[in-house]
Amino acid sequence: DAGITQSPRHKVTETGTPVTLRCHQTENHRYMYWYRQDPGHGLRLIHYSYGVKDTDKGEVSDGYSVSRSKTEDFLLTLESATSSQTSVYFCAISESGQGLQETQYFGPGTRLLVL
Amino acid sequence: QQQVKQSPQSLIVQKGGISIINCAYENTAFDYFPWYQQFPGKGPALLIAIRPDVSEKKEGRFTISFNKSAKQFSLHIMDSQPGDSATYFCAASTGRSGGYQKVTFGTGTKLQVIP
Numbered sequence: 001d002a003g004i005t006q007s008p009r010h011k012v013t014e015t016g017t018p019v020t021l022r023c024h025q026t027e028n029h030r031y032m033y034w035y036r037q038d039p040g041h042g043l044r045l046i047h048y049s050y051g052v053k054d055t056d057k058g059e060v061s062d063g064y065s066v067s068r069s070k071t072e073d074f075l076l077t078l079e080s081a082t083s084s085q086t087s088v089y090f091c092a093i094s095e096s097g098q099g100l101q102e103t104q105y106f107g108p109g110t111r112l113l114v115l
Numbered sequence: 116q117q118q119v120k121q122s123p124q125s126l127i128v129q130k131g132g133i134s135i136i137n138c139a140y141e142n143t144a145f146d147y148f149p150w151y152q153q154f155p156g157k158g159p160a161l162l163i164a165i166r167p168d169v170s171e172k173k174e175g176r177f178t179i180s181f182n183k184s185a186k187q188f189s190l191h192i193m194d195s196q197p198g199d200s201a202t203y204f205c206a207a208s209t210g211r212s213g214g215y216q217k218v219t220f221g222t223g224t225k226l227q228v229i230p
Binding site: 004040041042043044045090092103104105106107108109 | 121149156157158159160161164204217218220221222223
């Protein structure tokens with residue numbers, strides 16, 4: 001999985017609790033992304049980062065926040081988890097995003113269940 | 116708003132047969148069309164991609180056909196094998212020089228190749 005790890009790989013939590021998912025890369029790529037994957041919706045972008053401390057919203061960002069304090073780490077936080085946030089979360093990276101048709105490399109995913 | 120429509124949702128093909136997955140897009144600004152393959156428990160991985168200035172691209176048993184005027188593209192898997200059983204996502208993206216590359220994914224097709 002292109003030097004990308006996600007932790008935890010599985011998590012069960014209760015409604016209203018905060019949850020933080022971690023993505024770690026060893027590729028020194030500039031761009032990092034968080035997607036969620038749900039049946040019938042494919043992959044939808046939550047947030048992305050284009051550098052340390054530089055982040056922006058994707059199409060489904062409500063209820064999520066992110067932080068990137070180091071090039072290699074991108075954290076996704078569910079501030080108060082809801083059942084609608086039960087999903088599989090994927091981190092992805094790409095090298096520069098400079099208008100080149102670059103591959104996005106995906107991590108192995110985190111399966112989150114909110115009860 | 117689903118900007119990339121993918122069909123069918125699921126597909127069962129006999130070993131040795133041809134698997135065909137279709138996608139249609141709306142945004143004429145899309146200029147790169149990748150296909151991703153995802154095995155259970157894994158993240159998506161780039162399979163093959165095409166730019167709109169060509170009508171077909173072939174890599175081994177995998178071929179993308181692209182129809183710019185109809186805003187449609189399709190993946191053909193020739194001589195399908197049980198090892199091809201996976202979920203396939205089409206995608207479309209717009210490249211921006213020096214900027215973030217937004218990728219829009221289809222909803223996925225679960226392919227099962229039976230012996």
